[in-house]
Amino acid sequence: MKGMKNKFSITLALFTAMNVFAGNEDRVGSAGASHLLVNPWARSSALADAAYANTNGLESTYMNIAGLAFTDKTQIKFNYSNWLGSAGIGLNSAGIAQRVSESSAIAVSVQSMNFGDIPITTVANPEGNIGFFSPRANVFNVGYAKAFSKSIYGGVNFKVISQSISNLRANGVAVDAGIRYVAGENDQIKFGIALKNVGPVMRFKGDGLSQQVSYVSTEYIASLEQRSATFELPSLLSIGGSYDFIFNEQNKLNVALGFTANSFMNDQYRIGLDYTMTNENMAFNFRAGYAYEKNILNVENRSNALVGPSAGFSIDALVGKNKSALGLEYCARMAGVFGIIHTVGATISLK
16 A cells, blocks of 8 residues: 555656646747756667666666666766767766665766867967857756665756856856666666755856947947846756566676656657666677657757767676776767767776
8 A cells, every 4th residue: 555655656746747848849948057958978868768666876876867876886987978070079978876874875067068168269369269158057066865765766866057269258056856767676666756956046257248339429338248148957857667577697688768857958858778788797788779759850950969879888807806997988879960979988886
């Protein structure tokens, strides 16, 4: 009876959230801080971000923070992406997850998007030659997750957001929250819900909004500062489920399905496949996924640079008595005219 009540509560929360956060096509492209929608991690990206219900450890700070509760002991991770392929944007991400009790874990991570050096130009110097500036878009995360029972897990993630160019900067805060339900004799059935990027509006400020004006009648020169418009964060609701097909002790296939209800872009439907092969000293995973949204197959009308398919793999060497994992990971995402987004990284998981 208690299990039925838990299932009913989750289902009720799901349908309530879907009614509140259903996508609105009229608002597409009207939010800011779009770098919050970029998954910096290779393993979950290879599944087309479908693994809302089965991503564990540090990567869950992006997917569904409830998965942080499954951290074994300590996990350290670094990933790099050439974001949008040939666009020349570098995305670095790093973090650490740490179990702090039998039922809870915390994580700290940072994502930094570097757009390279851009020449400074002015009206008086349209050709530049007066220096460079480097735009930045950063996210700093602090997450906490806890196991409330053998089936129910939940967590919350706090974000500090910053965007800057040479003379303008915007700062903000946001929060994510997520839950996960696990069932089955071998915990092979998983269900997750995550609410992400909920926070107050942001606004750009800085010297770039100031200008010198002169009053002809008095020959008085003043500095006027304009106000920029505020912009909202790209809040969204993610819902997903997964099932493990366990063939034997060394082979397993996980099938994950996900749905993303975006407040400021098209809703997305996702599927991911994760095939695992293990032996005494090695674990190999091959992953593939596809994300579909309205007009994604129409080159002229699609509104997303990512065109759907993704794939990747990881290799983890199991070392020591506790079988701690030292791993390498890779993901490829298709970005249409921009080419292929490559994400590479390393993970250390101590048990």
